[in-house]
Structure formats: structure tokens, C-alpha cells
Amino acid sequence: QVHLAESGGGSVLPGGSLRLSCTASGYKEDIHCMAWSRQRPGQEREEVALIYSRGVGVYYTDSVKGRFTISQNTAKDAVYLQMNRLKPEDTAVYYCAVQFDFYSCLKHEYANWGQGTQVTVSS
Numbered sequence: 001q002v003h004l005a006e007s008g009g010g011s012v013l014p015g016g017s018l019r020l021s022c023t024a025s026g027y028k029e030d031i032h033c034m035a036w037s038r039q040r041p042g043q044e045r046e047e048v049a050l051i052y053s054r055g056v057g058v059y060y061t062d063s064v065k066g067r068f069t070i071s072q073n074t075a076k077d078a079v080y081l082q083m084n085r086l087k088p089e090d091t092a093v094y095y096c097a098v099q100f101d102f103y104s105c106l107k108h109e110y111a112n113w114g115q116g117t118q119v120t121v122s123s
Contacts, residue, residue, distance in 0.1 A: 002027045002112040004096045009117030012086055016121070020081040022096030022114055031098055033105035034079035036070065038092035038119075045095070047108055049081060059108075063089075086121045093118050 008020040024031065035050040049070035050059040058070055069082040079096060094117050097110035104111070 004114035
């Protein structure tokens with residue numbers, strides 16, 4: 001059974017930084033991509049960033065470009081989200097996701113999700 005363990009959330013002042021981590025376990029197929037999404041209060045979940053495990057590239061939603069960086073470890077079983085210059089509107093529950101099918105990655109569709117980690121940006 002696939003399990004995604006997220007960590008790194010917390011509270012920070014505007015302009016501050018946080019680094020989220022997510023490690024996948026229990027899977028049997030190759031990971032083709034991993035991603036971070038977030039759900040802000042009263043809003044639908046939105047994708048924040050995606051990384052292809054075989055070097056195809058990365059994707060960022062416009063609102064985080066230049067501030068957030070997604071990366072993976074060498075084993076390709078963990079994904080990180082470095083969040084800099086955080087804004088109050090970045091406050092959300094952040095979810096990690098994984099996909100084992102390349103073509104589903106192209107459609108930004110994911111097989112498994114983590115439980116989420118809260119990020120709060122407030123003065």
C-alpha cells in the first residue's frame with residue numbers, strides 16, 4: 001500500500017521560508033512524477049508544483065513562480081518544496097502526490113495523496 005509522509009509545515013511570518021518534505025513508501029512501480037498541491041480555506045485544491053522524475057522538467061503555478069522550488073532526492077522517492085518569500089495568501093494545507101504512469105503525469109493526474117500539512121503565513 002502506497003504511503004506518502006509529509007512534514008515541514010508550520011507557522012511563519014510574511015516574507016519567511018519553509019521547506020516541505022514528502023517521502024513515498026510501499027510502492028512497487030517506478031515513480032514518474034511527484035507534485036505538491038494546496039487547499040486554501042474555502043477554496044478548491046490547486047496544484048502548486050510538479051516534478052518529473054526522469055528529468056523531463058518541472059511545473060509551477062503562476063502565483064508561486066520565482067518563490068517556490070520543487071526538487072527530488074537521488075532515489076526519486078521523496079519530493080521537497082522550498083517556499084521562500086511566503087505571503088499570507090500561501091496559507092493552506094499542502095498535499096503531496098505521486099504518479100506511476102507517465103501519461104497521467106502529463107495530465108497532472110495522481111494516483112496517491114498524502115494527508116496534508118498545514119502552512120500558515122501570518123503576522
